Structure formats: structure tokens, C-alpha cells
Amino acid sequence: MDSQVFCQTLKARGLRFFAGVPDSTLGRTYTAIAEDPEIRYVPAVREDVALGVASACYFTGSLGGVLMQNSGIGNVINPLTSFNLLYKVPALLVVGWRGVGGEPNDAPEHWIMGAKTAEMLDLLGVPYEVLDGEDAETKLDRLLAAIEELSIPGVLLVQPEVLE
Amino acid sequence: MRAIETIMSAVGTDDLVLSTTGMISREVFATADRPGNFYMLGSMGLLSSFGLGLAAMVPGRRVFVLEGDGSALMSLGTLPLIAVESPSNLVHVILDNEAYESTGGQPSISAEVSLADIGRSCGYRRVAEVSDAEGIGAAMAECADGGGPYLIVVKCSIAPVEGIPRVSLSPVEIRDRFKACLGGR
Numbered sequence: 001m002d003s004q005v006f007c008q009t010l011k012a013r014g015l016r017f018f019a020g021v022p023d024s025t026l027g028r029t030y031t032a033i034a035e036d037p038e039i040r041y042v043p044a045v046r047e048d049v050a051l052g053v054a055s056a057c058y059f060t061g062s063l064g065g066v067l068m069q070n071s072g073i074g075n076v077i078n079p080l081t082s083f084n085l086l087y088k089v090p091a092l093l094v095v096g097w098r099g100v101g102g103e104p105n106d107a108p109e110h111w112i113m114g115a116k117t118a119e120m121l122d123l124l125g126v127p128y129e130v131l132d133g134e135d136a137e138t139k140l141d142r143l144l145a146a147i148e149e150l151s152i153p154g155v156l157l158v159q160p161e162v163l164e
Numbered sequence: 165m166r167a168i169e170t171i172m173s174a175v176g177t178d179d180l181v182l183s184t185t186g187m188i189s190r191e192v193f194a195t196a197d198r199p200g201n202f203y204m205l206g207s208m209g210l211l212s213s214f215g216l217g218l219a220a221m222v223p224g225r226r227v228f229v230l231e232g233d234g235s236a237l238m239s240l241g242t243l244p245l246i247a248v249e250s251p252s253n254l255v256h257v258i259l260d261n262e263a264y265e266s267t268g269g270q271p272s273i274s275a276e277v278s279l280a281d282i283g284r285s286c287g288y289r290r291v292a293e294v295s296d297a298e299g300i301g302a303a304m305a306e307c308a309d310g311g312g313p314y315l316i317v318v319k320c321s322i323a324p325v326e327g328i329p330r331v332s333l334s335p336v337e338i339r340d341r342f343k344a345c346l347g348g349r
Contacts, residue, residue, distance in 0.1 A: 017220075017221075040220065042216070042220070042245070042249060043245075043248075044213070045241035045242065045244070045245050046239075046241055048210060048239075049213040049239065049241065049242050051213075052210045052213030052216075052217065053216050053217035053220075055214055056214055056218040056220070056221050057217070058343075059218065059221065059342065060221045060222065060346055060347075078208075078210075079210050081206075082205070082206025082207045083204065087338065087339045088335075088336055088339065089339065
């Protein structure tokens with residue numbers, strides 16, 4: 001999927017505010033979002049900071065987005081468990097999935113989290129969809145519906161080489 | 165000096181006040197509960213980033229972030245981010261008692277490092293370090309002009325309030341009341 005198209009798809013669903021930490025899996029999506037004059041992008045210094053910033057959107061009636069890599073999931077566990085899931089404050093997390101399936105995929109530092117990413121989200125009770133190139137819009141809409149229904153964050157796990 | 169009481173008495177009706185986990189939220193709740201208060205019951209260190217996002221969302225209202233030295237040190241990276249994003253309506257107050265008072269008063273490292281100096285080097289538009297009620301009053305009056313982001317470091321003592329209650333609102337009640345105050349759907 002072309003990153004510009006993906007960015008427009010997010011915008012068309014009302015996402016106009018993102019915070020994040022860049023990831024190569026998300027490719028040009030980062031650039032498309034950061035350079036879009038209709039989107040405010042905050043270059044957060046950590047993933048938990050990005051989630052804190054983006055969570056503010058909910059309080060004025062919109063949905064905030066986070067861009068990050070799955071290695072940063074560890075950094076968002078505390079805000080998720082003692083803020084977003086507790087207070088029921090939603091956000092859309094677009095997460096680059098490095099090391100899908102674990103060793104030997106990707107670089108060694110991604111093997112363990114790469115293998116555990118989906119399980120980690122299951123354990124936390126956070127809804128997610130996997131973007132692997134098929135039915136991107138359907139998956140995004142299903143995830144956004146879950147986010148709205150549960151009023152908690154949801155994760156779009158983006159596999160490598162899906163976004164160009 | 166009762167720092168929180170002095171700060172809250174200078175907060176205006178439309179101002180939004182976010183307070184961090186532990187004793188600070190409990191004291192704000194006990195001293196001056198109001199619909200424009202948001203109590204972050206957990207997530208130590210997260211408050212300043214939430215405050216930054218909120219200040220961007222509601223540029224017409226002052227947003228006060230009240231946290232401790234431990235919380236500020238935990239998310240030190242958020243200070244330069246606030247300075248770079250530069251929301252003019254954000255007032256970041258660090259109640260610096262050089263200790264983790266909520267967990268029993270264990271020392272933090274802020275006795276040996278100046279949070280005000282860190283704020284200056286990050287690029288906050290104005291930084292004040294105060295240590296008495298008069299100083300707080302002057303700093304609160306100065307930050308009324310919307311020329312922030314401001315950093316006010318309040319050097320204070322460990323002064324646990326005996327029998328201070330926990331915040332009696334549920335997390336979702338805190339959320340809904342605050343959201344209604346912002347006019348959000």
C-alpha cells in the first residue's frame with residue numbers, strides 16, 4: 001500500500017493529530033504524516049510520551065494517533081494499564097512489526113519482541129489488526145470500530161514491506 | 165508553606181489543572197476539587213506529555229501540570245519536547261521536595277541537580293524557582309499572560325498531610341467530568 005494513500009485513509013477517518021517515534025517499517029508513512037499540513041505531528045521522545053500526547057485528543061472529541069515500533073511496546077505498558085485501559089481513553093497505535101515470527105527474521109534485537117508482539121497485546125487485552133497487504137481498509141475500519149466500542153486504544157500491526 | 169493550596173488559589177475558573185499520581189493528586193483533590201481538575205492516579209511520569217497534548221488541543225485555556233520532582237525526572241525527555249512544541253498556554257509546575265513523598269519520603273536526586281536549570285537549558289520561555297508563598301504568588305501572576313511555556317519549580321519540604329483521603333472519584337468519573345468541562349462529546 002502506498003504511504004500517501006494510507007495517510008489519506010487515516011485522515012479520511014478523522015485522524016488529524018499524531019505523535020510518535022519513527023520506525024523504518026512504516027517507511028514513508030512517517031514522512032507523509034509529518035509533512036501533511038492538515039495533520040499535527042508531535043515528534044515524541046519516547047513511545048509512552050507519544051501515547052500521553054495523543055491521548056489528549058479524546059478529551060476534545062477526536063481520536064489521536066501514535067506511530068511507533070513494536071520494540072517500544074514495553075514503554076507503553078505502564079500508560080496503557082494505569083491510564084488508557086483504566087480511564088478508557090482511546091487512541092490508534094500504528095506499530096511497525098519488526099522481527100515477525102522471531103528468530104531468524106530481522107535483526108537479533110527484534111527476535112524476542114517480534115515473536116511476542118501479538119501475545120503481548122492479547123495479554124493486555126488490547127485489540128489489534130495485522131496489516132499484511134490484504135484488505136487494509138477493512139482491517140482499519142474493524143479496528144476503529146473496536147476502539148470506539150471499547151473506548152480503549154487499538155493497535156494496527158504493520159508488517160515489513162507492506163507500506164511503501 | 166502550603167504550596168498546593170497557594171497554587172490552587174491562583175487558578176482561574178477556566179484553567180485546567182492536571183495533577184500527578186500519589187500525594188499531589190490527593191492533596192489537590194482534598195484542597196480544591198473542581199471539574200477542571202484531572203487526577204492522574206497512576207502512570208508516574210506520563211502527566212507532562214498528556215498536558216502537552218491537551219495544551220495543543222485547547223490553546224485558549226491555560227493548562228497547569230502539577231507534578232513532583234520524581235515524576236519530572238522520570239520523564240525528563242518531555243521537558244525539551246514541551247519547550248520545542250512551545251504551547252504558550254502551558255504552565256508546568258514541579259513541586260520539588262527532593263523526595264518520593266508518596267512512597268515514604270525516600271530521597272530523589274533533585275537535591276543535587278537543578279530542575280530549573282534543566283528547564284532553562286531546554287528552552288522554556290520563562291522559568292522561575294520559588295520557595296515561599298510570595299514567590300508562588302508572583303510566579304502564578306506572571307504566567308497569566310499566555311507567554312509560556314512556563315516552568316515553575318517550587319522548592320518545598322516533605323509535609324505529609326495526616327489522614328488525607330484518596331481521590332474518591334473513579335477513573336471513568338474523573339475522565340467524564342473533565343471531558344464535559346472541555347465541551348468534548
